[in-house]
Amino acid sequence: MGRRNRAAGLPVMLRPVPKGRPTDASALADVRAALGVAPRRRDLLIEHLHAVQDAVGYLTSDHLNALAEEMGLTPAEVYEVATFYHHFDIVRDGDAPPPPLTVRVCDSIACEMAGAADLLAALRDGLGAGVRVVPAPCIGRCAGAPAALVGARAVDRASVEAVRGLVESGAVDAEVPSYAGFRPYRDFGGYDVLRACVEGERPYEDVHAVIQASGLRGLGGAGFPSARKWTFVRAEPAPRYVALNADEGEPGTFKDRYCMEADPHRVLEGLLIAAWAVEAESVWIYLRDEYPACREILTRELDALRADPPCALPEIHLRRGAGAYICGEETSLIESLEGKRGEPRLRPPYPAQVGLFGRPTLVHNVETVYWIPEILRRGADWFASEGRRGRSGMRYFSVSGRVKEPGVYLAPAGVSARELIDEYAGGMADGHDFYAFLPGGASGGILPASLGDEPLDFDVLAEHGSFIGSAAIVILSDADTAAAAAVNLLRFFRHESCGKCTPCRVGTAKATGLMAERPRKWDTGLLDELAETMADASICGLGQAAANPIRSVLRFFPEEVER
């Protein structure tokens, strides 16, 4: 109220003690120094929270208050956003600030199977007071399970020794892998397709027809035909926007990271072609905070691209998530880009009609745009002629769990789980027999090995109550149970639910409670009822899919939970 009264020219203090928290001068100085000359726009709130936390190390109540004052927001607005995102460390009055270094140990499905719980316990005992060790949802390194982030430094096959070594040597910055930079990409014909599009050599109708004929679909998981998305967005009035969904967070999925770390300019070229296709004025890249190496790469390479543009470019904004799986849901992503809590919007209207800042918005996944330049170079047939068992196309499969060589594999649509294990991933790990698999990360359900010869692709798994989603294939063996996997996945959903709608917010909490209460004898009737409402009545895909693991266990593995 103090601020508002001042603005209105009214006396600031109408009572001996002003209501609310007074602004702390030194916190305000910190905030101003951290923000520099950056605009104080509302949509930059999350960026500014990062800036203050990067400078100070954490966010005190005074800093949040000062940031509100500086941005012309109310304390409630800043606080509700800051507390939504797990990567913001809020230190309330009387609480001790966190130690300067944080080690995040991934405890999602593949890492849990590889011993994350033991690692977490050992690190908590073994690293001393200057380091905070916390569990973290999937950090997209499932091929290197168990994985951890030491500061911004990613560690695969993490051990206490390896983590301690990094902590002691202070090597806690992001380790940028080698990748194709701007010059080599350009030298090998990169951005030629974009240039041809922008300069009128390739008319929109032809480009659209090629993408349509290729059958390219949304590879983030929803599988919506990409060309049709373009048609919808283009039919809406300008200005239009494009958002790139680089918030890969589905447990078991790490193919978008692979695309960005291996060939970032192919991602950017595909994104810019899509922006040209819908005549977008501006482009936003929403990158998850768990991928600091990708952030470094994209920052560098966007600079290189802007310094030597192959043609006219739209405005490109790189935005940083803050630890929220839900922001991979496209309407939550849009809310987050606007600087708000990442809560999904109700549909209709769809983002193609009312998206970012109320404008028609095209949202594409990283891998989807990664394919666009190559399809336009080589033709629709090159892409569409791949496929097994009558399916068409190809995509990257993230394969993890009990296989000899987990990793990202390019495979034809319709490949089976058994083929992925044997032809691509070097077979099952020694001493392990194929028992079950997750075809689509945490969301897609759990299928028994007896369905290991089914084609993996969009649509075809629906009859098994399952879907391929982001093609995150996690292989379970006779050392695992589907029930334990389901508990892990439900815990993940409980942690990541945004809290907006009842079926998801309360449903995930009650489901985890019921499952943990009697791990070998679930209340199957009640869980089944709950699962139906979560699937039917939740606002977004997170809540709708969150009960899939439960339903899979009840359908395919009832003997595990009815002992």
Add this chain to the structure above:
Amino acid sequence: MSEVRFTLDGVEVAADDGETILMAARRAGVRIPHLCYADGMRPDGNCRACVVEIDGERVLAPSCCREPADGMVVRADSDRARRAQRMVLELLLCDAPAEAYRRDSELGLWARELEVDGARFPPRQQPLPDYSHPAIAVRLDACIQCTRCVRACREVQGNDVIGYAGRSAEARIVFDAELPMGESTCVACGECVQACPTGALMPAGLEVEDTPPVAAASQGKWYGPHRSELRPGTDGARDAAP
């Protein structure tokens, strides 16, 4: 104004352009439970108690936010829709205090009507009460996270003292940066108390809100159940609280 004709529970219903299914249903005398919706406030569609089944759609739709289309076939009373409505009420009820703070709690009202109790799920860990404010008692153990108070404070009054903080099952109503309400910038306008459907926010000093809702509804602003939704026998809600 153009008119839309659709089928609701087997009966053809007319809706005005821009009217939601819930509003059309109310005029037609079809009762659909709802909690986060209140007259005079932007519908948010978060509680999901009002979900209905629409022919041809994969999942249920919140009737408070969805406008009918010509020829749409909607069922509020199908087994599937009712199962979801009941489950939503049950999930909220199992986390509510054993005895409601208001006899006319909207949650209790709908739960009684749909014959739901909250006994099958273990309750959540409850937050402590906050009696720091001279005029408003805050007992968030009765909170159903519907955010009506947030919209009342932010969008109706423009005070923006109340926020919805945290995430998942820890998502909660806060005042400023989670201050006790009495230390926050609250101006005690009372809009949030009017908006709260369960008595989580109530006039301080009242152990049980005793105002019969029909009487209250006739006096100025009232966010509670619409008159048409209060049935004889449930309106005074004098029977035992859930």
